[in-house]
Amino acid sequence: MKEFREINDHVFEGEPLSPGISPRETRHAEAIRAALRSVKTPECRLQVEHLRNAVLDTSSRRPARPVKWGWLGSGLGIAVAASMLAVLQPKADVEAPVLGQAGQPGIVALQTEPAEGQAVPKVKAEVSEPPAAAKATNVAPEPMRRPRSRIRVRPKSESKPPLNEATLLARQEPQAKRDAPAQKAETPAEAAVAPAAGSTASEQVVVVVQPGTDHGKAIEVGLGQDVLFGG
Amino acid sequence: MQVADKAVGYETDADLVVRARGGDFSAYEVLFERHRALVYRFVYQMCRKQDDSEDLTQEVFVRALRNLDRYRDQAKFTTWLLRIASNLVADRARSQNRRSVLEIEQASDGLAWMTRSKATDPVENLEHERLQEAVERALAQLKPQQREIIVMRDVQELPYQDIADVLGCTVGGAKLRALRARKALRDLTLALMGGEIKL
Incomplete structure (x- = not known):
């Protein structure tokens, strides 16, 4: 090399x-x-007249250039493709949905409505409609399950550990002390301490009238709280 | 015509191009007369058929006239013409690829009488003819890009700068292409000559 x-x-x-x-x-x-x-080339027979005629000929033939046929062909192809797409496109995309609303979460509605005179059956598809509501039968529907994502509310006592015997005994003694002032409180305002019908203990409002005053003094007392009087 | 002949010797290509751009067709005729042989020789060596070569040469000048506004004065007018010719020849080679081998063989046979050696020794004369025919055939069998650079450099003896302008590459690139094309030409010629040139 x-x-x-x-x-x-x-x-x-x-x-x-x-x-x-x-x-x-x-x-x-x-x-x-x-x-x-020493490679030879035969003599060129081309003359100026040939060039002149060629220039005139090409200028007169210019509108029929093959490039324009190419553009025409490509335009025709695009038109055919567009018409094919329009024919093959499903009508559900064109017509408005009947069931549900587009964009609503969890609802997909599809309906194909045939034109007049066509024998195509009506097709409907529904998703996420409640199953029990759609059927009117005597059989009781299965209980609906709560979604798992929902927060489960449970009483506080469940969260606490079970009490043993010693603890229970230790708690009974303060409870006995608590009972005594409560009984003592029944004497000045018995009616106010009585719970209202339908109300729970935690929502009780105890109105205590302090002795020696003309008007009562309202005190909100929670469940289990001692109500003590001074004097 | 006398005016045109007079202009061939006195006006530069750039001046004639300016006149032709202004609509003076006689100036373009002068350019045609001046560079017709150059373009024709290149086209003929590329396609090896006289009628087609004349048609292509005419097409080169017609296209050049149409696109005269695109011609930049930085390049030689001949370089620009050869570039148009190169593109046209490449287009033709692509469209008539199947027929090219037959046409080249016919062209080689028809060219034999023109490439006869002037040697007085009959044996040497015969060997010259064999070599000439082998080189012609090898040239025809080269790839179009290789044949193109051989024709421009070794047949038409254009400077490398002009070749680089025609091919749209650097001078170094043109030299490298010439090297590869010459090597391919030598291998093909030797194969056609039976591995030895007895001269």
Whole structure:
């Protein structure tokens, strides 16, 4: 390769060769070079008149260039493709949905309404409608399960650990102390302490009339709280 | 016509182009007369058929006239013409790829009488003819890009700068392409000559 490169650079360019190139390679390159130089070309018969006629001819033929046929063909293809898409497009996309509303979460309504005279049956698809409400049967519906994501409310007592016997005994003693002032409180205002019908203990409002005053003083007392009187 | 012949010697290509752009067709005729042979020789060596070569040469000048506004004065007018010719030849080669081998063989046979050697020794003369035919055939069998650069450099003897302008590459790139094309030409010629050139 290196030898032939050197031959290229010198023989083909008409420069003297450096020593070391084989005579055979040199002879081949020189012979090919000479043959290329002696390549003949037949005489050109083209005249100015031909050019003039060609220019006039092409300028008169210019509207019928094949490029415009190409554009026409591509435009026709696009039109055919668009019409095919319009035919193949499902009508549900065009017509307004009957059941449910588009965009409403959990509701998918699909209806295909045939045109007049067509024998295509009406197709409806509904999703997420309550199953029990759709059927009017005598069988009682299964109880609906709450969604798991909903927060489960449970009483505080469940969260506490079970009490052992010693703890229960320890709690009974303060409870007995608590009962005594409560009984003591019944004396000045018995009616106010009585719970209202339908109300729970936690919502009780105990109205205590302090002795020695003309008007009562309302005190909100929670469940289990002691009501004590001073004096 | 006398005016045109006079203009061939006195006006530069750039001046003629300016006149032709202004609508003076006689100036373009002068350009045609001046560079017709160059374009025709290149096209003929590429497609090897006289009628097609003349048609293509005419097409080159018609296209050049149509696009004369696009011609930039930085490049030689001949370089621009050869670039148009190169594109047209490539288009034609793509469209007529199947028929090209047959046409090249016919063209090589028809060209033999023009490439006869002037050697007096009959044996040497015969060998020259064999070599000439082998080189012609090898040139025809080269890839179009390789043939193109061989024709421009070794047949038409254009400078590398002009070749680089025609091909749209650097001078170094043109030299590298010439090197590869010459190597391919040598291998093909030697194969056609039976591995040895007896000259």
